[in-house]
Amino acid sequence: MVVFTDLDGTLLDHDTYSFAPAQPALAALAARAIPVVPVTSKTRAELAPLMAQLGLSGAAIAENGGVIMHAASPSDTKPDIPVTRQTITAALDALPTDLRSPMQCFQDMDIGQIAAVTGLSPDDAARAAAREASEPFLWRKSGPPPATLSEALAKYGLCVTRGGRFFHIVPPRDKAAAIATVLAARQTRPQSWVLGDGPNDVSMLLAADRGALIANAHIDTQALLPAGHCLYISRQSGPAGWHEAIVAFLQAEFG
Ligand SMILES: [Mg+2]
Incomplete structure (x- = not known):
């Protein structure tokens, strides 16, 4: 499986940008060699130092789906950009x-x-x-x-x-469409675990094999979800909610 995650308000605290509460869950994913792919509105230039801090070096999606780095480090691969x-x-x-x-x-x-x-x-x-x-x-x-x-x-x-x-x-490629592009580039389609907190995350959450809406005190994203959705709704917000959701997903998958 591959984890795709929004950053601000999801893996990073809305106000402090800390990801400390998510660190044990990041380590648990790394121990199982499950990659974590950021999916963000940020630019590649903003993402590069953040990925280094997070210890991530694989694929990433920037500018709300407009830019895809398929693998290796964001600084040295040619990004996939549909509209220049x-x-x-x-x-x-x-x-x-x-x-x-x-x-x-x-x-x-x-x-x-x-x-x-x-x-x-x-x-x-x-x-x-x-x-x-x-x-x-x-x-x-x-x-x-x-x-x-x-x-x-x-x-x-x-x-x-x-x-x-x-x-x-x-460009007409949102976060969900960019994730579909990344998944389609793999030889065998992995299971996707997707986490986000905002209205522009809803389509990618609903398209996921396992999706988690991270609580956000500033926006009522839950009101935008269709009836009968099967997303995990975190109790805590930001990186603490991210940790909570990943622990629940690992538990469901591996017991
Ligand atoms: Mg967000």
């Missing part, structure tokens, strides 16, 4: 002014401005800005962006999704 940043820039350049001018994209800002709007340190802002397959933007008008924006971007094979603070221009 150049395509996103071309799509933005082709937008009429009434759609483009209310957008404040990462590429319109310098690192200092990105640090200011995200609250990240300048170094972290630089890593967050190193995007390869998606573009976050603020919408400087009241109400959400109009359907005409989605229609214009669709001509370039791109979609618009809403994150917490930002909207994102993304």
Whole structure:
């Protein structure tokens, strides 16, 4: 089996980014040679130091599914990216002014401005800005962006999704589709154990052989689950909930 996991609010504490409570479960998985694959909205540049801290070196999924590193270390493999940043820039350049001018994209800002709007340190802002397959933007008008924006971007094979603070221009490959791509690349399809806490994790959780929704005090993701789902719902949040779910899955699998 392979474990696929969201990071923020799931394997990492929502506020402190600690994963200490999950460490015994990570060790138990490592002892059984069960790989752990991060599936995150972060960029490859943000993911590399985190994976080193977590002791992970295999496959990883970044930018909400837009970037897949199939194996080896994130720094030295060629990532699988369905839509390049150049395509996103071309799509933005082709937008009429009434759609483009209310957008404040990462590429319109310098690192200092990105640090200011995200609250990240300048170094972290630089890593967050190193995007390869998606573009976050603020919408400087009241109400959400109009359907005409989605229609214009669709001509370039791109979609618009809403994150917490930002909207994102993304390729049509979400976290669930990226996991399916990683599983399909294996010679024999492994069982998937998938953990996440947010609304954008629901599709990958429901597609898993074993899925765990990690409790989150900030978002009621459970309200988005269909009736009759068979996900494990953790009692604790963040890495403590991650530990709880992995222990339950190992128990169910191996007794
Ligand atoms: Mg999360």
